[in-house]
Amino acid sequence: MNGKRTGVISAKSPLPKQVDLGFAVVHVKYVGDKKLREEGECEDDEATPEGLWVDIDDTIYIRKSMSLARKRYIILHELVHAMIDLRDQFAREGKDIPK
Ligand SMILES: [Zn+2]
Numbered sequence: 510m511n512g513k514r515t516g517v518i519s520a521k522s523p524l525p526k527q528v529d530l531g532f533a534v535v536h537v538k539y540v541g542d543k544k545l546r547e548e549g550e551c552e553d554d555e556a557t558p559e560g561l562w563v564d565i566d567d568t569i570y571i572r573k574s575m576s577l578a579r580k581r582y583i584i585l586h587e588l589v590h591a592m593i594d595l596r597d598q599f600a601r602e603g604k605d606i607p608k
Contacts, residue, residue: 524571524580528588532599535591536566537584539573559583562590564598 528535540548542557548570549558560583561570569587571580599605 518581520577524577525584528584530588530592530595533567533591533595535588535595536568537571538568539571539580541573545570545572560587562587562594564591564594567591 524539525537527537545551545557545561548563549555549561551557557572559572559575559579562568563570569584569591571583571587573580575583
């Protein structure tokens with residue numbers, strides 16, 4: 510195969526501290542359960558979320574006690590929420606939505 514390989518993730522790939530979506534930058538923070546519950550405004554009977562997209566500070570919070578593979582999976586899940594929200598936000602503000 511010729512050319513540069515892109516999108517390759519190996520066991521040694523670091524977890525991102527931020528992700529550039531091209532039209533917005535999303536921050537990723539790895540936090541404990543207390544912070545997740547605060548950010549998620551969890552009720553006492555609610556389970557602690559594994560990840561959380563918080564649009565007011567453009568940040569994804571990830572439960573730091575999880576395995577590397579689980580963190581990656583949850584980051585990807587939350588990035589989809591972030592992309593949908595940010596596209597909606599662009600539309601509301603009448604900005605061009607990136608293709
Ligand atoms: Zn979700």
